[in-house]
Amino acid sequence: MKDKQKSPGDLLQGTLDLLILKSLARGSMHGYGVAEWIHQTSEDVLRVEEGALYPALHRLELRGLLSSEWGLSDNNRRAKYYALTAAGLKQLAQETEYWRRMSGAVARILQTA
Amino acid sequence: MFSEWANKTWLRLKGLFKRRQLDRDLEDELAFHLAKREQRNLETGMEANEARYAARRQFGNVSWTKQRSHEMWTFVSLESLAQDLRYALRMLRKSTAFSTVAILTLALGIGANSAVFSVVYSVLLKALPYRQEQRLVLIWETKANEGRDHNVVSPANFLYWQKHSTAFEQMATFFDDTSTLTREGEPEEIPSQGISTNLFSLLGISPMLGRDFSSDEGRRGHNHQVLLSYGLWQRRFGGDRAAIGKLIRLDGESFLVVGVMPPGVTLFASQGSLTEKVAQLWWPYGWRDEDWAPRGRWMSAIGRLKPGVSLTQAQTEMNGLVASFTKVYPDFETGWGVNLVPVREDLSSAIRPTLAVLLGAVGFVLLITCANVSNLLLSRASSRDREMAVRAALGASRWRIVRQSLTESLVLAILGGTLGILGAQWTLSAMVLLIPKTLHMSPIHLDWRMVVFTTAVSLLTGLTFGLAPAWDTARIGISDALREAGQAQTGVRGHHIRNALAVAQITLSLVLLAGAGLLMRSFVMLSSVDPGFNPRNLLTLRISLPSVKYAKPNQYIDFFQQLLEQVRTLPGVRAATIDNSFPLTGMTPGTDFDIAGKPARARGQERLTDVQLVGSDYFRTMRIPVLRGRTFSDREETIESHVVIVSDSLARQYFPGEDPLGHKIRIDMKDKNDFSEIIGVVGDVKRQGLDTTPVAMSYWPHAELPFSSMMLAVRTDGDPFAKVAPIRDIVHRMDSDLPLSDVATMDQALGDSVARQHFGAVLVTIFAAIASFLAAIGIYGVVAHAVSLRTREFGIRMALGAEQRDVWSLVFRFGFAISSIGVALGVAGTLALTPLIRGLLFGVGTHDPGTIAGVAALLMAMALAACWIPARRATHVDPIVALHYE
Structure with missing residues (x-):
């Protein structure tokens, strides 16, 4: 047996960051919401181990890409809501552009094969 | 960004x-x-x-x-450090026995190291309180054919060098003396130094109060000024500034107090000292025109090298000066040379070898300490495999686990270090008592540098022994550890390291013990040397008659005759006599002599003898055996009669195969020298120390050459010190201004003369005892651990019918294997290392088989004794319990 903990999900860290930023582009959300959004929009293709989400959220917050505030959820529980900052928005644009170019390139390579 | x-x-x-x-x-x-x-x-x-x-x-x-x-x-490192610390403290509290042993072990190791380092620092490393001390050199005369390389200097030579040398910025002289202070309360003989007026400016020290001597105060008749030491100023003048400018009475003459020197100022060169005491006041030596012509040698000299001039260059120049001066005064100078010695080297030369050995010994103790604590931590780490594995499974990173182990080690080291500092304080005060007084150059105490050193040692120790267990822990694969935790297999891996550590401890201890044994035997051999006289119940003290009041030699003779007569009437006094200096208590004048009817020897090859001036009843009081002839008569004691008694070694050296009785010898000691008839031969006395060979000695009656400063020796019934008060009363009735000084017993003087050997032997023995104790703990730990790992096996063996005896022998065989490897390596190490301490040994060889076999047997016995408890535990294993033991 190797080490027990897996790397955060099976996603590359950069990819997880991009997904989080993208999910918050539609408006502020709590961590559970982000996880659900990722499951649903990827049609459960991207399995994120949900625990891994939180360190990523906190890291992005520390980098100033996200802001957070405590609010009440639909069932009246205390929940932490994350929102994109201006810097986060800019980062999302850059990452998206980069990802597009990358996947386009990979697609072309795969087609020529 | x-x-x-x-x-x-x-x-x-x-x-x-x-x-x-x-x-x-x-x-x-x-x-x-x-x-x-x-x-x-x-x-x-x-x-x-x-x-x-x-x-x-x-x-x-x-x-x-x-x-x-x-x-x-968060700041992870800070946070988790605090967490690690809390955790480490909790773990240490939980396992009290382990922590106590580990911390005490460390405290012993670190304490011993700090104390010894403090002494080494004060004596060998600490800057002497002189400006640019590395350029200061003591200047000695040498006489190659007598093996003297630290002989005092003649004033004429000094003046000649001072005038012609270009290698030195300045040269100065100093010599130890005593001055009797009167009219300031109780008369007291104070150790003093006559100095050339430039001595303190050469050393780069200024008075803290008042002024230094001026150069015109260095002329005979103009030299009645005095500088006080800080201690004397405090003690006798109450630290009063008004002492400056005051006239005080020294040896019956008036002296002007011109200044007070700062605390801790001394310049003490043991080989040139007549008093063996550190000066408390200084007066300028008054030069005379006659000093330019060579006569006796009695001063110490010091010089400050010019910048850029090397010791070798200066030595070469001085050799040239000696050669040219010898051409002018061949009678006086032939055979003599000059020796330049850097001041630090000179001042610490006597104790340096002892300190080097001590430093080595405590180094060994520290190594053993590290090995021991490492062993303890290793044993513990293997019993904590499972805990570590669980922590890893819960997400602790490998680095974090290693760090946890290191933190625990560091906490141990710091606790041990703190306790060690306390121990060091204690050890140091004991060491200061053991160090011979004249070897103190400055007060020795624990200072901040020592604390820094201790801390550094504890941290290094912590890291050293923290590494082994941490490494062990980090190597464990988590799943392996979880599966095997608590079983013997994980212990096996650490086994080799632990066994090696135990072997190393025994090896190091054996070397230390052997060193200690050799030093102790030397000390015992030295102490049992017959000094040539009986030192029991012998009180000695000095009385110096001031030249102002006692101007004529006849007055000295009368004074001491009367004193002896009165002292002999005291109850409890068996015998009393006088002598210019008693064995082991100072320098004896030496000179050359001729034998009537035999040709004079060539220059540089003269017959030499030391000369003692003694009172009546001398040989009976001292219990020096008279081998031939007779002792002095009462008449010879009081009137110059030209008779002499010689020592056995003089007789054997200069009258081989002849009877020296009746021969006449001319001793070159007085202004006008007559032949004295040899009337007796007495036994040799080891005057310069128990480890020295007696030199040729001539005894003259005091009347032959009356000295004004003499020592009184009184053989008493019972405690010699009980006679001090009555003797003081007698002296004060004769002259109320006369102090008694150097009051001591001959037993004390003998003890002081072997103080250095005593100091070394006792301390090394203490360190060796600590080391062997630690090694025994180490063996115990290893064997106990091995037994606990094999509990199950022993249980099965006994269930299958093994006798207790078999289990005993299993355990002892293991302990014996480890100990004998350690002892074998230790004996090899001892044989390799003891030649290094040859210079400190007396009467015992570096490879003394008795000592080495003895300590090997002792250590073996200790190691096997340490196996006893675990062996007992092994034989009491209940098979049922053992099989359930998981």
């Missing part, structure tokens, strides 16, 4: 202070997530329990997530 960094730092700082708040937030956030997921699972139709469990599973490792986030929010 910067704003991002600032933002992070700000949030982290907040995190540092609002840690609880953040932890609670994190907790809430994750709980919220889990609750939502659980609710969602319920909605999909799961059972309540299953829903909760599925939520957890989907989330993954909660504590890992928390840890990661937590680390992000």
Whole structure:
């Protein structure tokens, strides 16, 4: 047996960051919401181990890409809501552009094969 | 970039202070997530329990997530350091026995090291209180054919060198003397120094009060000034500034106090000292025109080299000066040379070898300490395999586990170090008592540098012994550890390291013990040397008659005759006599002599003898055997009669195969020298120390050459010190201004003369005892651990019918194997290392078989004794318990 903990999900860290930023582009959300959004929009293709989400959220917050505030959820529980900052928005644009170019390139390579 | 960094730092700082708040937030956030997921699972139709469990599973490792986030929010290193510390302290509290042994071990090792280092620092490393001391050199005369390389200097030679040398900025002289202070309360003989007026400016020290001597105060008749030491100023003048400018009475003459020197100012050169005491006041030596012509040698000289001039260059120049001066005064100078010695080397030369050995010994103790604590930690680490594995499974990184082990080691080292400092204080005060007084150059105490050193040693020790267990822990694969934890197999890996450490401890201890044994035997041999006289119940003290009041030699003779007559009437006094200096208590004048009817020897090859001036009843009082002839008659004691008694070695050296009685010898000691008839031969006395060979000695009656300063020796019944008060009364009735000085017993003087050997032997023995004790703990630890790992095996063996005896022999065979390897290596190490201490040994060889075999047997016995408890435990294993033991 190797080490027990897996790397955060099976996603590359950069990819997880991009997904989080993208999910918050539609408006502020709590961590559970982000996880659900990722499951649903990827049609459960991207399995994120949900625990891994939180360190990523906190890291992005520390980098100033996200802001957070405590609010009440639909069932009246205390929940932490994350929102994109201006810097986060800019980062999302850059990452998206980069990802597009990358996947386009990979697609072309795969087609020529 | 910067704003991002600032933002992070700000949030982290907040995190540092609002840690609880953040932890609670994190907790809430994750709980919220889990609750939502659980609710969602319920909605999909799961059972309540299953829903909760599925939520957890989907989330993954909660504590890992928390840890990661937590680390992000905070200054991880600080936080976890505090956590590691708390944890380490808790662990140490929990296992009291382990902690006590480990901390005490460290305290012993570190304490011994700090104390010895403090002494070494004060004596060998600490800057002497002189300006640019590295350019200061003591200047000695040498006489190659007598093996003297630290002989005092003749004033004429000094003046000649001072005038012609170009290698030195300045040269100065000094010589120890005593001055009797009167009219300031109780008369007291104070150790003093006559100095050339430039001595303190050459050393680079100014008086703290008043002024230094001026150069015109260095002429005979103009030299009635005095500088006080700080201690004397405090003690006799109450630290009063008004002491400056005061006229005080020394040896019956008036002296003007011109200044007070700062505390700790001394220049003491043991080989040139007539008093063997550190000066407390200084007066300028008054030069005379006659000093330019060579006569006796009695001064010490010091010079300050010019910048850029090397010791070798200066030595070469001085050799040239000696050669040219010898051409002018061949009678006086032939055979003599000059020797330049850097001041530090000279001042510490007597104790340097002892300190080097001590430093080596404590180094060994420290190594043993590290090995011992390492062993303890290793044993503990292997019993904690499972704990470590669980921590790894819960998400602790490997580095974190290693760090935890290191933290525990460091906490131990720091606790041990702190306790060690206390121990060092104690050891140091003991050491200061043991160090011969004249070897103190400055007060020795623990200072901050020593504390820094101790801390550095404890940290290094901590890291050293922390590494082995941490490495051991980090190597364990988690699943392996979990599977095997608590079973023997994990212990096996650490076994080799532990056994090697135990062997190393025995090896080091044996070398130390052997060194200690050799030094102790030397000391015992030295102490049992017959000094040639009987030192028991012999009181000695000095009385010096001031030249102002006692101008004529006849007055000296009369004074001491009367004194002796009165002292002999005291009850409890068996015998009393006088002598210019008693064995082991100072320098004896030496000179050359001729034998009537035999040709004079060539220059540089003269017949030499030391000369003693003794009172009546001398040989009976001292119990020096008269081998031939007779002792002095009463008449010879009081009137110059030209008779002499010689020592056995003089007789054998200069009258081989002849009877010296009746021969006449002319001793070159007085202004006009007559032949004296040899009337007796007496036994040799080891005057210069028990480890020296007696030199040729001539005894003259005091009347032959009356000295004004003599020592009184009184053989008493019972405690010699009880006679001090009555003797003082007698002296004061004769002259109320006369102090008694150097009051001591001959036993004390003998003890002082072997103080250096005593000091070395006692300390090394203490260190060796500590080391062997630690080694025994080490052996015990290893064997006990091995037994606990094999509990199950022993149980099975006994269940299958093994006798207790078999188990005993199993355990002892293991202990014996380790000890005998250690002892064998130790004997090899001893044979290799003891030649280094040859210079400190007396009457015993470096490879003394008795000593080495003795300590080997002792250590072997200790090691096997240490196996006894674990062996007992092994034989008392209940097979049932053993088989259940997991």
